Amino acid sequence: MDQRKQFIVDTNVLLEDPECIRKLRNGIENDVFVPYHVLLELNKLKKDARLAHIAAKVVKNLLEDRDKYVVLDTDKVAEPFQDLVDGYILDEVQRSGLAEPILVTNDKILQLLAAKRGIKSEFYRESVPFKSDAEYFTGFVASREERVPNCFFWEEGKPVFWGRDEEGRFEEKAVSYQHKVWNVTPRNVYQNLAIELLTNPCIDVVSIQSEAGYGKSFLALAAALHLVLERKDQRKIYVVKPMIEIGQKLGYLPGGVEEKMEPYTRYVGDLMSKLHATRPANRLFLDAEQYPPKFDPKKFELLPLNYIRGMTIENAVVIIDEMQNMSRSECRALLSRMGEGVKCFCLGDIRQVDHPYLNQENNGLNWLVKKFKGAENYAHLVLKGEKSRGPITDLVIKSGL
Known part of the structure; x- marks a missing residue:
């Protein structure tokens, strides 16, 4: 037949x-x-x-x-x-x-x-994952029997981390302490656990999924400042963003790359100014008083996704924002640019996919979780909490608007 x-x-x-x-x-x-x-x-x-x-x-x-x-x-x-x-x-x-x-x-x-x-x-079977892993795998497991590297589970009301120690051996560690990076104090237990992952020297890639307002960009930038300026584990910070909103307009905007991106990355400048006010980060700026602030390209760069092609990034913290608007192939192409000494923070919300050919299941963030889950140098966390960036955002999240 x-x-x-x-x-x-x-x-x-x-x-x-x-x-x-x-x-x-x-x-x-x-x-x-x-x-x-x-x-x-x-x-x-x-x-x-x-x-x-x-x-x-x-x-x-x-x-x-x-x-x-x-x-x-x-x-x-x-x-x-x-x-x-x-x-x-x-x-x-x-x-x-x-x-x-x-x-x-x-x-x-x-x-x-x-x-x-x-x-x-x-459906194209090579394209659509069976479920939305970035949301359903929260970073927590139900019991010790279900542990994967760099996960959490609850024990007596406290989160316990399962990951490698400084000598490379896996151990359990109760996270009963509160982190503080770049004078930023977590607002809830999930933000505290996010900092635990972002600053862990044994983890190279961290993905954070959450709805808007839970502070994933702010925490990632604070952790990056801590790693680059305080711990000096890396030498530079990159913020990479897929420019879905710009479309054809990007090429017609005046100025260089940073000026073209400015309307779509202004929130990064605002967050960096806020962190700079919390604790000075003078080495990252050419002029911190200017608005939007002017960054020293030797220490901090904002780049659209397409500018990464052909680059090799080393000894840097790379923050990939809105990864849900990247395709699987773009995700693969970007992460394959990462060389030695790179710490990568992948941020996104799979409920806010703007890319016309992607969806909640088929996007870069979800593919990352699906393929990297279980790797010893990878961790994922879904941020939650009672309070977000403010009472209006709280109402949006609570009402499901």
């Missing part, structure tokens, strides 16, 4: 994994088809600053693998900037004459529309 499958690939799958055609084909086991309107979408995305580099990679692979897929025919073309192409893609599938086509897409609405027409569809 012929077990060959006939896969039809949607745009979002190609963007998430430019190698998906080869994987779906699995040697010569299956047949892969690309709708004509998917090619039109890729052509449009070449002009989108957020996705142009990914679209270019997809097109390059399509050119190299022309013998590994077939482009579907169409009898009508969508009007540019007017028609949604989903219906046209489904038309192509129906008129293709394929016996049992399977539309591979991560778009749930397109799956519903396909089902209405009797077209079978499925």
Whole structure:
């Protein structure tokens, strides 16, 4: 019996994994088809600053693998900037004459529309994790039997940390003390445990998931100042941010990289000014009195994600903000830039995904937790608490607005 499958690939799958055609084909086991309107979408995305580099990679692979897929025919073309192409893609599938086509897409609405027409569809299995690990794995386990490296569990109402000591041996340690870094005192037990992880010399990568207002950026910056200026474990701080909000506007803004990013990273300057007022951090500034403050690039840099490509980062604290707006491939490309002596803080909220081709399950932060969980130099924590940055934010979180 012929077990060959006939896969039809949607745009979002190609963007998430430019190698998906080869994987779906699995040697010569299956047949892969690309709708004509998917090619039109890729052509449009070449002009989108957020996705142009990914679209270019997809097109390059399509050119190299022309013998590994077939482009579907169409009898009508969508009007540019007017028609949604989903219906046209489904038309192509129906008129293709394929016996049992399977539309591979991560778009749930397109799956519903396909089902209405009797077209079978499925998620791209290499793309969507089984569940949202970044939220469901909180950093705590229920008992000793479920321990993983650098986790916590409750014992007699106190958090107990399971991780390596200075000699590299795993031990249990009750966190009954309160941390204080750069004159910042944690507001609740979870913030205290976050600092425990951020300042632990045995942990290279820490991810923190929380809704807005629980202080993950403030704590990460305070810990970075402590490591660079006080403990001198690293020499420099980088803050990296995927520039989803800017889109094509980034290139047209005046000035250099820092000036272009300033409207979207002003909160970093505000937090650094607040920390500087708490305890002077003069070595990080060229002018701390200017607003927004001007940083010394030898000690502190704000960088958009694309500027990391080709770099090798060493002896630095790297804070990756809004990691939920990075794709799996972008996450991999960024973390592979990290050399010796790097401490990496990955921050985000999987409930606030702004990237048009990502979702709560399929994003860089969730992939990080899914793949790194259990590694001896990695830790994850979900920040919680009764109070956030203020009473209005408290009300937003409590009401579920």
